[in-house]
Amino acid sequence: MQQFKTPESNNNTLIISLGDPAGIGTEIILKALGSKYLNKNIQPLIVGCKNNIYETYTKLINHGIDTIPDPDKLDIIDIPIERKIIPGIVDEHTGSASFKWLLNATNMLLEGKAKALVTAPISKIAWHKAGHKFEGQTELLGKLTNKKTSMLFTAISPNNGWRFNTLLATTHISINKINNHLTKELIRYKLDALLHFCRQFKDKPLIHIAGLNPHAGEEGKIGIEEQKLIIPTLNEWKVDNPGIKITGPIPPDTCWLSSADAWISESTENNAPDGILALYHDQGLIPVKLIAFDEAVNTTLGLPFIRTSPDHGTALDIAGKFKARATSMIAAMNNAWLLSREVKTFK
Known part of the structure; x- marks a missing residue:
């Protein structure tokens, strides 16, 4: 050797x-x-x-x-x-x-x-x-x-230098086990990890979190996880992180639209989030690969x-x-x- x-x-x-x-x-x-x-x-x-x-x-x-x-x-x-x-x-x-x-x-x-x-x-x-x-x-x-790890995908737009970040709350588990893994403690930990990463590049990053159910549950009509778990956890996290703007849960089918626009724009001015928390593997990886397949990088936090x-x-x-x-x-x-x-x- x-x-x-x-x-x-x-x-x-x-x-x-x-x-x-x-x-x-x-x-x-x-x-x-x-x-x-x-x-x-x-x-x-x-x-x-x-x-x-x-x-x-x-x-x-x-x-x-x-x-x-x-x-x-x-x-x-x-x-x-x-x-x-x-x-x-x-x-x-x-x-x-x-x-x-x-x-x-x-x-x-x-x-x-x-x-x-x-x-x-x-x-x-x-x-x-x-x-x-x-x-x-x-x-x-x-x-x-x-160490307790987190899986984040980051990419820098070749058009304007904007950094696109998506972190996964859960990773390589089957779809029927996601609810068992999603807890208040896990969501808070992943938000902390995402914030820490984004703050390497921006003082007060904007963070979005995707909903779990279609239309983010529609106030409990299509699933109760948003009402029972995600929204209360976000409210608690906001109290502990004043000054950080976080939006969600956002319907998953629209959560990445502003990121897609920011990726292809020639301007550095955009309203896209600095980081997005996806709740499960494919929810995050599908938009990441559609938006930035060749440039996206799997980063272990x-x-x-x-x-x-x-x-x-x-x-x-x-x-x-x-x-x-x-x-x-x-x-x-x-x-x-x-x-x-x-x-x-x-x-």
């Missing part, structure tokens, strides 16, 4: 785990590292299989994609794959590899060898086949660090280090075809670098 040499300053260093080797992780990492849109101050350290990186590099070059870095010039922690990988086919071996890479990358972050982690997509099915019963990388990171990831999956259907876009990976790397800097936090 290649030894990690701690740089003079770890402020610019990103540790990158390759994700599932049967997916597009290695491809988009190489494409991102060679992109003119990547912040040139970034010093990447890759955790994965060196042979997999070399093989992907050679195939990309043979396909005429030559704006990628030579692996010999990259810092790589080599943790070899146990067997030959077939692009697009995940199994216990690909799951074991991606799990080991993330585990080792996380340990280096906890040892203080960098301030930020960027993770390529993994396959939950492959993890389960390998015996790792986690619902995703976020859940594993929370267990490894013994609550960890002792910065962690970002592209907002897409392993894309097994195009793995090995060398046509994957690296835009979201570039955004993940750039955001990890930015968030690991000395960002102002308003008190």
Whole structure:
């Protein structure tokens, strides 16, 4: 295994785990590292299989994609794959590899060898086949660090520089379990996390919260969660956070409309919220991906280090075809670098 040499300053260093080797992780990492849109101050350290990186590099070059870095010039922690990988086919071996890479990358972050982690997509099915019963990388990171985490998706509009933020109250759980997980304590905690993140960029951010039921329950006619839980919790939170404007619960089908307008506008003036709290996974991810699919970045809040990831999956259907876009990976790397800097936090 290649030894990690701690740089003079770890402020610019990103540790990158390759994700599932049967997916597009290695491809988009190489494409991102060679992109003119990547912040040139970034010093990447890759955790994965060196042979997999070399093989992907050679195939990309043979396909005429030559704006990628030579692996010999990259810092790589080599943790070899146990067997030959077939692009697009995940199994216990690909799951074991991606799990080991993330585990080792996380340990280096906890040892203080960098301030930020960027993770390529993994396959939950492959993890389960390998015996790792986690619902995703976020859940594993929370267990490894013994921290309560939150999943936030952030994106910067290429049209005007406006930052679009959506935080999920619940994540990888089935739809019929959402009510059991939504509590006053959870909603307050997620609002606190969202406020803390947004206040890195704005003194008094505007926050919206989506309703759970169609039309936000219509005063109890289509579900009672808004009346019994969400509205009383918001009223309590407002008392504890004077000066912060929060609106909701807003009908989910209109909650993201102002964000969509702000995203495509050429003006920096808008009435869009600085942060939106979605109550469950797909409620938040559908508008995020419709509005900012290529630029959105999965950001884990609550960890002792910065962690970002592209907002897409392993894309097994195009793995090995060398046509994957690296835009979201570039955004993940750039955001990890930015968030690991000395960002102002308003008190």
